[in-house]
Amino acid sequence: MAFSKVVSSVILVVSFLSPTFTLAFPGPNPGFSPGGGGGSGGGYAGLCPEFYEFSCPQANDIVMSVLEKAIGREPRMAASLLRLHFHDCFVQGCDASILLDDSATIVSEKKSGPNNNSVRGFDVIDEIKAKLEQACPQTVSCADVLALSARGSTVLSGGPSWELPLGRRDSKTASLSASNANIPAPNSTIQTLIALFNRQGLDETDLVALSGSHTIGVARCVTFRQRLYNQNGNNQPDATLERTYYNGLKNTCPRLGGDNNIFPLDLASPIRFDNTYFKLILQGQGLLNSDEVLLTGNVGKTMELVKEYAGNEGVFFEQFANSMVKMGNISPLTGSNGEIRKNCRQINN
Numbered sequence: 001m002a003f004s005k006v007v008s009s010v011i012l013v014v015s016f017l018s019p020t021f022t023l024a025f026p027g028p029n030p031g032f033s034p035g036g037g038g039g040s041g042g043g044y045a046g047l048c049p050e051f052y053e054f055s056c057p058q059a060n061d062i063v064m065s066v067l068e069k070a071i072g073r074e075p076r077m078a079a080s081l082l083r084l085h086f087h088d089c090f091v092q093g094c095d096a097s098i099l100l101d102d103s104a105t106i107v108s109e110k111k112s113g114p115n116n117n118s119v120r121g122f123d124v125i126d127e128i129k130a131k132l133e134q135a136c137p138q139t140v141s142c143a144d145v146l147a148l149s150a151r152g153s154t155v156l157s158g159g160p161s162w163e164l165p166l167g168r169r170d171s172k173t174a175s176l177s178a179s180n181a182n183i184p185a186p187n188s189t190i191q192t193l194i195a196l197f198n199r200q201g202l203d204e205t206d207l208v209a210l211s212g213s214h215t216i217g218v219a220r221c222v223t224f225r226q227r228l229y230n231q232n233g234n235n236q237p238d239a240t241l242e243r244t245y246y247n248g249l250k251n252t253c254p255r256l257g258g259d260n261n262i263f264p265l266d267l268a269s270p271i272r273f274d275n276t277y278f279k280l281i282l283q284g285q286g287l288l289n290s291d292e293v294l295l296t297g298n299v300g301k302t303m304e305l306v307k308e309y310a311g312n313e314g315v316f317f318e319q320f321a322n323s324m325v326k327m328g329n330i331s332p333l334t335g336s337n338g339e340i341r342k343n344c345r346q347i348n349n
């Protein structure tokens with residue numbers, strides 16, 4: 001891929017400059033180890049799992065201790081944090097652009113169609129970042145905090161773990177327009193879902209596996225109302241909705257009003273990361289159109305994968321881990337690009 005070529009040449013340059021660069025670039029053995037400085041390790045787009053091994057060895061422990069408290073207080077927080085990483089990575093890459101508030105130079109992504117009244121968890125990210133700044137000032141990026149929080153949230157909800165490449169840096173920009181254009185809407189067709197994932201270098205397998213995130217968390221009425229009352233412009237419900245399930249949904253989501261009423265994405269086990277999401281899709285109980293069309297959209301590959309993951313949680317967990325690494329590697333800022341923000345909500349002065 002073109003960008004990994006660019007990244008490796010940047011890292012070569014960085015290695016030559018390393019004596020002066022070392023302080024500003026607190027990776028493991030900056031510039032001296034093979035693929036050092038958080039360099040080209042593992043073909044991970046310039047990221048490597050050991051990135052903070054020397055500069056902030058306790059980084060993951062700090063993240064996990066804050067997550068344990070936050071998710072203990074409110075189990076849904078795991079889902080909200082997992083989703084934040086997704087909405088970050090699909091916009092300018094995994095660069096913490098989603099965390100920036102409005103300012104003189106920034107138009108925040110927080111008010112985009114997919115994000116407005118929907119994304120949450122910013123206070124938890126702030127708490128993690130504040131603790132990291134105390135322990136290892138200006139070392140761990142907000143983009144890595146999001147990636148670590150997504151993994152930790154998955155694990156604490158009963159899902160798989162994975163070796164997580166690190167060393168992302170934080171953007172100095174956000175993109176409201178890309179947030180509106182790149183993040184799929186819940187009423188997307190299967191073709192649109194595939195196209196928007198392909199645009200990020202993700203394939204149909206990644207689409208199905210990562211949609212499995214909807215094994216935890218909730219959605220607002222406004223995101224699935226179309227299916228209940230007017231799926232195809234003919235004032236009829238989506239015929240793929242199982243009948244009893246459909247009747248229950250109408251209680252939460254009337255034809256008019258109640259936009260912000262919430263319903264679990266996985267009705268059977270809403271705070272447990274497992275493969276029930278896929279079993280429910282087989283029963284016509286996927287909540288969003290984007291969930292159900294993985295099975296009913298007439299794309300053989302996604303249909304087969306829904307069935308496979310419904311029948312085998314181990315296969316789902318393994319692919320989920322692989323696809324999370326892949327998503328986490330979307331266009332990271334590395335080397336001297338971007339910065340390590342002190343406060344995740346604003347760029348450094």
Ligand code: HEM
Nearest residue numbers: 079080083086118184185186210213217218219220223290
């Ligand atoms: C395939 C395309 C996807 C679509 C169309 C989609 C859409 C949505 C929508 C509409 C919601 C409910 C938001 C609300 O009502 O406020 C939601 C929730 C959620 N999404 Fe997705 N999503 C997709 C993929 C993903 C991916 C790839 C991930 C993570 C890797 C993810 C993780 C989540 C989680 C965990 C929640 C629950 C959040 C909470 O309870 O706070 N989604 N998604």
Ligand SMILES: *[C@@H]1O[C@H](CO)[C@@H](O)[C@H](O)[C@H]1NC(C)=O
Nearest residue numbers: 110111112113115116117118
């Ligand atoms: C975001 O949601 C608020 C509250 O519902 C609404 O008033 C506002 O118009 C929305 N903003 C955008 C940009 O859609």
Ligand SMILES: *[C@@H]1O[C@H](CO)[C@@H](O)[C@H](O)[C@H]1NC(C)=O
Nearest residue numbers: 185186187188189226231232
């Ligand atoms: C999805 O919803 C939006 C906004 O409600 C609407 O404009 C669009 O036509 C819908 N798309 C599909 C495929 O139904």
